[in-house]
Every structure is written in structure tokens, then in C-alpha cells.
Amino acid sequence: MPPRRRWIAHLDMDAFYASVELLRYPELAGQAVVIGGGRRHQPELLEDGTRRFATLRHYAGRGVVTTATYAARDYGVHSGMGLMKAAQRAPDAILLPTDFEAYRHYSRLFKAAVAEVAPVIEDRGIDEIYIDLTDVPGAQEAVGHDPRGGVRAVAQEIRNNVKRATGLSCSVGVTPNKLLSKIASELDKPDGLTVLTADELPTRIWPLPVRRINGIGPKAGAKLKGLGIDTIGELAACEQDWLVERFGRSYGAWLHSASHGIDDRPVVTYSEPVSMSRETTFDRDLHAVRDRAALTAIFTDLAARVAEDLQRKRFVGRTIGIKLRFEDFKTVTRDLTLPEPTADPLLIRQAAGQCLKRVDLSRRLRLLGVRVGALSRPKAEAARAAEPPRPARRPPASTPPAAGAAELPLFPELGDPPLPLGGGAH
DNA sequence: TCTGGGGTCCTAGGACCC
DNA sequence: TCTGGGGTCCTAGGACCC
Numbered sequence: 323m324p325p326r327r328r329w330i331a332h333l334d335m336d337a338f339y340a341s342v343e344l345l346r347y348p349e350l351a352g353q354a355v356v357i358g359g360g361r362r363h364q365p366e367l368l369e370d371g372t373r374r375f376a377t378l379r380h381y382a383g384r385g386v387v388t389t390a391t392y393a394a395r396d397y398g399v400h401s402g403m404g405l406m407k408a409a410q411r412a413p414d415a416i417l418l419p420t421d422f423e424a425y426r427h428y429s430r431l432f433k434a435a436v437a438e439v440a441p442v443i444e445d446r447g448i449d450e451i452y453i454d455l456t457d458v459p460g461a462q463e464a465v466g467h468d469p470r471g472g473v474r475a476v477a478q479e480i481r482n483n484v485k486r487a488t489g490l491s492c493s494v495g496v497t498p499n500k501l502l503s504k505i506a507s508e509l510d511k512p513d514g515l516t517v518l519t520a521d522e523l524p525t526r527i528w529p530l531p532v533r534r535i536n537g538i539g540p541k542a543g544a545k546l547k548g549l550g551i552d553t554i555g556e557l558a559a560c561e562q563d564w565l566v567e568r569f570g571r572s573y574g575a576w577l578h579s580a581s582h583g584i585d586d587r588p589v590v591t592y593s594e595p596v597s598m599s600r601e602t603t604f605d606r607d608l609h610a611v612r613d614r615a616a617l618t619a620i621f622t623d624l625a626a627r628v629a630e631d632l633q634r635k636r637f638v639g640r641t642i643g644i645k646l647r648f649e650d651f652k653t654v655t656r657d658l659t660l661p662e663p664t665a666d667p668l669l670i671r672q673a674a675g676q677c678l679k680r681v682d683l684s685r686r687l688r689l690l691g692v693r694v695g696a697l698s699r700p701k702a703e704a705a706r707a708a709e710p711p712r713p714a715r716r717p718p719a720s721t722p723p724a725a726g727a728a729e730l731p732l733f734p735e736l737g738d739p740p741l742p743l744g745g746g747a748h
Numbered sequence: 749t750c751t752g753g754g755g756t757c758c759t760a761g762g763a764c765c766c
Numbered sequence: 767t768c769t770g771g772g773g774t775c776c777t778a779g780g781a782c783c784c
Contacts, residue, residue, distance in 0.1 A: 358752080386752050401784090406749045420752095447755090447784040539782045572758075593756095601753060641776085651751070655778060691753085755783080763776080 326462055329455040329473045330589060331440075331496045332503035333480065335432060336512035338449035339389035341490050342428050343418050347373065354394035354415035359385030359405055363417050375416040378409035384603055384688075388420055392512065425449075428488050435487035439480045444589045452500050453480070454589040470496075470517040477515055501585035502527065504536045523583045528555030535580050542569070542577075557581035594697070595637065599645075600627045601691025607649045610683035614733040617690065621732055624692040625674055629667035632694060638663035639694035642673035646681055647689035655693075656680050663698055670694060675732045683734065 335341070339357045344350055347365070349372075356378060363376035385405040397412035408415070429448045437443060442454035455461045458476050465471020477496050484492050491513040495506025498520055505527060506516040518526055532554055533543045549568070551557050557565075558581035566574030579585070602624065608617055632638060643657030656677035664670065674692050 382749090384750095384752080386750095388752080402751075404750050404752095407751090410749075450784075537782070541781060570759090596756065597754095599754065603752060643777095653779085657777065659776060689752090753784105756781105757783105758781085759779090761777090763774100765773085765775105766771100 324462075324464070324469075326456070327469065327473075328498050329461050329496055330498065330500050330503050331453040331455050331477055331480070331494055332500065332507040333436065333451050333453060333484075333492050333494045334507045334511070335449040335484075336491045336493060337389055337391055338428075338490070339420060339425055340391045340394075342424055343421075344391070345489055346424070347375075347418075349373070350375070350416060352393060353391070354397060354399075354412050355391045355418060356387050356394050356399060356405070356408055356412070356415050357389045357418050357420055358387045358408075359383060359417065359419060361419050363419055365418070375418070377413065378405065378415045378417050379413040381405050381409050381417060383605065390415075422448075428490065431488045432484045432490065432492070435483040436480050439476065439483055442589055442591060444591060452503065452589050455496065470519060474515065474517045477517065481515060499583070499585040500587055500589070501536065501580060502583050505530065505534050508534065520583060524555070527583060528553060528558060530554050532557055532581075537576070537580065542573075545569075554581050595635070596697060597639070597641075597693055597695035598628055598631050598635075598637070598697070599643075599691055599693035600624045600631070601645060601689060603647070603689045604687070607686035607688050609686045610733045617687070618732045620690055621674065621678075621692070622671055624690065625671035626667045628692050628694050629665055629670050632665035632697075636700065637697045638665045638700045640664075640696040640698070641694070642670055642677065643693040643695060644674050644677045644681075645689070645691035645693065646687055649686040649688055651688070653689075654681060657693070657695070659696065663696070663700075665694075665700065678732060 340355055343355065343357060359381065360383065363381075365376070366374045368374055383405065387399060387401050387403045387405060387408050389401055390399045390408075394408075394412055394415050397415065399408045399412050399415065405417070425448055433443065433445075433451060436451065436453060440453045440455055440458045442457075444452040446452060455473055455476055461473040461476045463472030465475075473496055477494050481492060481494055484490065493507050493511040493514045494516070495503040495509065496515075496517040497503045497506050502518060502523075506518050507514075509516045509526070531552060532538050532546050535554065538546070545568075546552075546557065551560065557577060560578070560581075562575060562578040565577050568574065569577055602620060604620075610617060640663040641657050641659045643655055645653065645655050647653045658673050658677050660669070660673060670692065
């Protein structure tokens with residue numbers, strides 16, 4: 323009996339947001355379409371029943387491209403690009419607002435369709451998943467002399483099921499591990515299926531640029547390029563010690579094993595959230611003093627929204643943090659750990675207000691965020707009462723007056739003394 | 749016409765305790 | 767008072783991903 327092979331699939335929906343929009347507006351098929359920005363550019367229904375769509379040409383704002391159709395990508399537009407820049411490259415491309423409700427709906431549909439064939443699924447966001455195919459009936463069968471035949475048929479069945487359930491296409495990579503499958507799913511995109519065995523590493527993986535490895539981002543990619551390493555094969559030819567000297571023990575060793583296609587991570591079907599946050603970028607940069615009222619309102623709203631998220635998902639958190647991005651794009655964070663976890667909007671806002679006091683607010687702000695971390699499940703009142711009080715590890719942060727957060731002066735009044743510089747408070 | 753929003757994980761220094 | 771080592775928690779920043 324031949325040994326049982328581990329088969330992991332990575333499934334990636336093709337241009338997901340844009341493809342969902344095309345289901346709704348089939349007349350846009352084949353056109354350059356970009357998804358992104360605010361709610362402003364909703365299509366307009368004309369009297370003759372046709373729709374008028376906004377184009378990128380007149381866009382003004384700070385949005386980015388979340389997805390572009392393949393036709394739009396031909397103009398050099400890709401996700402993450404500022405919409406202003408995208409407008410330069412493709413002024414006549416159609417611009418649609420993001421509709422997360424719709425995308426979440428289709429996300430649930432495609433994942434359910436996969437689960438009918440293979441139930442061991444790891445969520446990697448709204449449009450991609452890993453699937454463990456090892457124990458799916460048929461996956462271990464060779465077809466002729468090809469050990470990939472059985473699992474290829476299983477993967478094709480998954481793709482068919484997704485198409486039937488959603489009308490959308492996806493690309494799938496199947497290999498012995500998550501690292502290689504993630505790379506493989508991109509090899510024949512869109513609407514492709516690539517099955518690789520470990521012995522195909524030198525021919526199929528090593529010629530690719532290092533950036534194709536999930537975990538090598540812009541920084542590590544640039545550093546490798548500076549060292550004369552462009553392809554995964556060139557990385558694989560490096561001594562591990564040499565990489566460790568340059569990238570640190572952990573990352574250096576990982577680079578070495580990744581380039582050799584080694585990855586033992588399991589497919590994880592559930593993981594508890596670690597933090598929840600809300601943040602917003604303003605239409606224009608705001609100043610702590612001159613725009614105090616607006617900033618205070620935004621801050622309170624962000625705290626209320628995280629609190630709402632926590633309560634809806636039944637979590638409480640002990641570490642409250644803020645994030646600020648200045649006009650020069652520099653970002654700072656401050657956080658504060660409370661003696662007890664909470665999901666109360668007032669307590670969250672109070673703690674966030676404490677954090678804010680530790681930041682120098684002389685530069686204008688473009689973004690504000692509120693985060694709650696160190697999450698746990700709320701204890702029932704009864705269980706709490708039965709417990710001895712938790713001894714505080716350090717003096718609790720001076721608790722603001724019980725007056726209620728609404729009256730707290732979060733941002734300085736005109737004429738207030740200058741705020742202390744950030745970073746000095748610990 | 750620079751660069752959204754929601755996450756995870758890692759590192760590193762200092763506090764604090766034994 | 768000086769000299770330690772180990773372990774955990776807290777905080778800040780940064781890389782990376784979807």
C-alpha cells in the first residue's frame with residue numbers, strides 16, 4: 323500500500339469584490355472596473371432602465387483600490403493603489419463603492435460549497451481559504467501512474483461546486499503544504515488549478531521571485547534584492563547561517579526552510595480573536611485644537627463601535643489602545659491595560675482618553691483608531707462574585723473621575739498648556 | 749495628485765518578582 | 767550594597783497579510 327500523502331489546497335476567489343459586482347451589473351463584463359472609496363459614487367438608474375456609472379476620472383479623495391477587474395489591471399491598476407493614482411492610469415475605468423454585506427454573503431456561499439466536499443477549512447479572510455484534502459475520499463488515489471490524479475479530481479469538484487453555488491470562479495493550488503499551495507494557486511490565475519508534488523520544487527517554484535512567498539513583504543524583499551537574491555532558488559542556495567546572520571535567528575531560519583518548500587503548519591479550523599479595532603481616515607487632516615469638536619466626536623464614535631463589536635461577538639478586553647496617524651503618515655500607538663476586561667463604551671473611551679494624553683498633538687492628524695486587545699469571554703456575574711478579587715500587579719492607572727466620559731476633555735481646548743511629548747510616560 | 753481598514757505575530761526594553 | 771539569572775507582564779513599534 324502506497325504511503326498516505328498530505329494534500330493541502332489553497333483556494334483564492336478571482337477578483338472577488340469585482341466579480342460579485344459583475345453578478346449585479348452584468349453589462350460591465352469585460353470592462354475596466356475598480357472597487358473602492360466611499361459611498362458617494364453609487365450607480366444611477368436612468369429613465370430608460372440603463373444605469374450610469376461613475377468613472378475614476380473625477381475622483382477626489384483618499385480612497386484606495388480594493389479590487390480591480392483584470393481589464394483594469396491591464397492599465398496598471400492594482401489593489402492598494404490610491405484611487406487618485408488609479409484615475410491617472412485609467413480615467414475611464416468604472417468606479418464602484420465597496421459593499422461588504424454583499425461580499426460577506428458570497429463568502430459564506432462559497433465556503434459552504436467547499437465544505438460539502440471537504441469540511442476541514444481554514445478561513446483566511448473573505449475571499450480565500452486553505453483546505454485539508456488529505457482524508458477526502460478519492461484524494462489518495464493515483465490515476466495511472468500519476469499520484470496527483472485523485473486529488474486533482476477532488477479539487478476540480480470543489481471548483482465546480484463553488485461555481486454552481488455562486489456563479490464565481492476561483493483558482494486553486496494543491497501541494498503537500500500551505501506555503502506551496504498559496505504559491506501554486508497563483509500560477510494559473512484566474513480560474514486555474516495547479517497540483518504540485520514536492521519533487522517539482524526546483525522546476526516550478528525556484529524560478530519565481532522571492533516576493534511570491536507569503537511572509538516576504540516589501541522590506542524583506544528589498545533587503546534580499548540588495549543582497550543579490552531575486553528568486554526563491556537563489557534564496558534556497560544560501561547557507562542558513564548566512565541568512566540568520568542577516569535576518570535574525572527566527573526569520574533567517576524561516577527564510578531558509580521556506581525556500582526549500584518546508585512547512586508543517588496544520589490547517590486550523592478555528593482560532594479565537596486577539597483584538598478588535600475601529601479606525602478612520604479623515605477626508606482632510608484635522609488639528610487637535612482647531613478641530614477639537616470633530617475629533618472628539620469621532621473618537622467617541624470609534625470607542626462606541628468597538629464596544630458594539632465586542633458585545634455582538636460576546637467578548638471583553640483588558641488592553642485599550644489608540645492609533646494615530648499624522649499628516650506625514652507617521653503612526654504612533656499607545657495602550658493601557660485595565661485591571662478588569664470590559665466591553666463598555668464609556669470605560670473604553672475613558673481609557674483611550676488616558677492614552678491620548680501621552681501623545682504630542684502638535685502635528686495634524688489623518689487617522690484615528692481605537693483598539694481593544696487581550697480579549698476573553700465575559701464572566702457571568704455569579705462567577706465573578708464567587709471569585710476573590712484579582713490583585714493588581716501595578717498601581718492602577720489613575721482612574722478618571724466617575725463623571726462619565728462624555729465630559730472628559732479629550733482633545734485640548736484652545737489656550738490649554740502644550741501637551742507632553744509622547745513616549746515619556748512609561 | 750501617494751498610501752483604507754481590519755487583523756496577526758514578533759521584537760525589545762523595562763518593571764517586577766523570586 | 768553588589769551581583770546574578772529566569773520568568774512574566776506591559777508597552778511601542780514594525781512587518782506582513784487580506
